[in-house]
Amino acid sequence: MYSHSYKTLQPTDVRIKTEHLNIYYGKKQAIKDVSLDMFTHRVTALIGPSGCGKSTYLRSLNRMNDLIENSRTEGNVLLDGVNIYDKQVDVVELRKKVGMIFQKSNPFPKSIFENVAYGPRINGMNDKKKLEDIVERSLKQAALWEEVKDDLAKSGLSLSGGQQQRLCIARALAVDPEILLMDEPASALDPIATAKIEELIYELKNTYTIVIVTHNMQQAARVSDYTGFFYMGELIEFDETKKIFTMPAKKQTEDYITGRFG
Amino acid sequence: MERHFQRDLEQLKSNVIKMGSAVEQNLIDALDAVLNNDPVLASKVISSDGKINQFEIDIDNGVVDILALQQPVASDLRLILAIQKINNDLERIGDHAVNIAESAYRLTETPQDEPLLEIPNMAKIAKEMFQQALDSFIHLNAQLAQSVLESDDRIDALNRGMNSQVVKFIKKDLKSIEGGLELLRISRNLERVADLTTNIAEEVLFHTQARVVKHHAEEK
Numbered sequence: 001m002y003s004h005s006y007k008t009l010q011p012t013d014v015r016i017k018t019e020h021l022n023i024y025y026g027k028k029q030a031i032k033d034v035s036l037d038m039f040t041h042r043v044t045a046l047i048g049p050s051g052c053g054k055s056t057y058l059r060s061l062n063r064m065n066d067l068i069e070n071s072r073t074e075g076n077v078l079l080d081g082v083n084i085y086d087k088q089v090d091v092v093e094l095r096k097k098v099g100m101i102f103q104k105s106n107p108f109p110k111s112i113f114e115n116v117a118y119g120p121r122i123n124g125m126n127d128k129k130k131l132e133d134i135v136e137r138s139l140k141q142a143a144l145w146e147e148v149k150d151d152l153a154k155s156g157l158s159l160s161g162g163q164q165q166r167l168c169i170a171r172a173l174a175v176d177p178e179i180l181l182m183d184e185p186a187s188a189l190d191p192i193a194t195a196k197i198e199e200l201i202y203e204l205k206n207t208y209t210i211v212i213v214t215h216n217m218q219q220a221a222r223v224s225d226y227t228g229f230f231y232m233g234e235l236i237e238f239d240e241t242k243k244i245f246t247m248p249a250k251k252q253t254e255d256y257i258t259g260r261f262g
Numbered sequence: 263m264e265r266h267f268q269r270d271l272e273q274l275k276s277n278v279i280k281m282g283s284a285v286e287q288n289l290i291d292a293l294d295a296v297l298n299n300d301p302v303l304a305s306k307v308i309s310s311d312g313k314i315n316q317f318e319i320d321i322d323n324g325v326v327d328i329l330a331l332q333q334p335v336a337s338d339l340r341l342i343l344a345i346q347k348i349n350n351d352l353e354r355i356g357d358h359a360v361n362i363a364e365s366a367y368r369l370t371e372t373p374q375d376e377p378l379l380e381i382p383n384m385a386k387i388a389k390e391m392f393q394q395a396l397d398s399f400i401h402l403n404a405q406l407a408q409s410v411l412e413s414d415d416r417i418d419a420l421n422r423g424m425n426s427q428v429v430k431f432i433k434k435d436l437k438s439i440e441g442g443l444e445l446l447r448i449s450r451n452l453e454r455v456a457d458l459t460t461n462i463a464e465e466v467l468f469h470t471q472a473r474v475v476k477h478h479a480e481e482k
Contacts, residue, residue, distance in 0.1 A: 217335070221335070245335045257335050
């Protein structure tokens with residue numbers, strides 16, 4: 001499904017592109033005609049008030065909306081030029097390439113090791129040494145290795161909230177994704193754990209393409225290169241983050257980010 | 263929903279306007295002291311500069327508080343940045359008013375009445391420019407700010423003309439050296455006032471239109 005190695009792509013290359021995307025839940029239209037380009041090795045933040053469609057949009061990027069009854073998607077979501085909604089696309093394969101991290105950390109009730117090894121295992125990896133390597137690499141990438149390396153047999157649920165979220169990031173990284181979708185990844189964490197996740201995002205963008213939904217506008221400003229503002233299902237404005245937060249072009253964006261909304 | 267942040271920001275802006283009015287009064291008084299040969303008015307300007315300096319410190323503190331506590335963005339951020347620079351510009355204009363008042367004071371002590379050459383003209387233009395710049399900030403009027411930028415060249419030309427006029431004047435009568443030098447000082451101070459006033463107008467354009475016009479940045 002991929003015509004070239006993503007590792008040679010440049011930050012100016014479009015990795016994900018949506019074209020006239022419309023998403024419906026039954027009769028309700030949640031996303032209205034959204035066309036947007038997201039760039040390789042860059043962090044794109046999606047902001048907007050609750051119910052604006054930003055999470056729906058995010059979920060459309062690895063077809064998580066398929067799991068919601070009555071949802072219907074029109075338009076294209078192109079990953080490296082291939083429409084991920086084409087019939088021949090293998091959704092399992094797609095979700096390996098496009099990993100997702102959720103608001104609430106959800107480790108499995110298994111050991112730290114098994115949480116991270118889970119993905120590779122169900123993909124058929126049984127070599128113990130290779131699994132150990134993957135677990136170590138993933139935990140290091142998620143900036144958790146130093147804290148847990150002596151306790152890999154301990155339950156993932158015994159970790160703190162911030163550690164659990166990084167464990168989930170390590171779990172997502174273990175299947176070697178290329179794109180990470182993050183839905184409010186730090187909203188349930190304290191400021192120190194939040195700072196760690198933000199630093200992690202900053203590091204991870206060198207390897208991955210990241211799309212993050214956040215309610216915290218300062219977080220969007222701190223971690224992202226591009227920001228899209230959604231309101232009532234529409235993409236109101238999309239631009240470089242520094243432009244959005246210093247001189248947004250649209251009054252609605254200005255009103256939202258300066259807290260004058262509504 | 264009005265946030266207390268917006269009230270803090272309005273309060274800060276209002277303090278800048280009050281500071282601007284105090285600076286404007288000192289500038290008018292300093293120039294009147296020159297034009298009317300009035301040492302009492304000159305002394306008044308010199309003694310009231312402390313009030314302007316206190317405004318500068320208070321506004322600086324207000325800017326730091328808002329930046330640290332509220333993390334402003336977009337037009338709020340541009341307003342805060344503009345206020346920080348305008349605060350500095352106003353304080354400097356206040357200093358130039360003091361310099362002019364000191365020259366006015368010394369001129370009252372020179373033995374003969376000096377012709378003021380282009381000073382009355384320059385004073386009129388500088389006062390108008392300052393009033394327009396302050397009004398453009400109060401009403402966030404970009405058009406008015408733009409017109410301030412266009413006036414600066416007139417002051418520059420008059421300042422350049424003053425040099426040759428004063429030299430000619432001194433050559434005629436060597437006793438007028440001291441007075442002539444004071445006139446050049448006043449002229450130079452007025453030229454600086456006009457420059458700083460132009461900076462204020464540039465900050466208003468940055469805040470209202472997100473345009474950077476200084477150093478002809480838009481043409482580059």
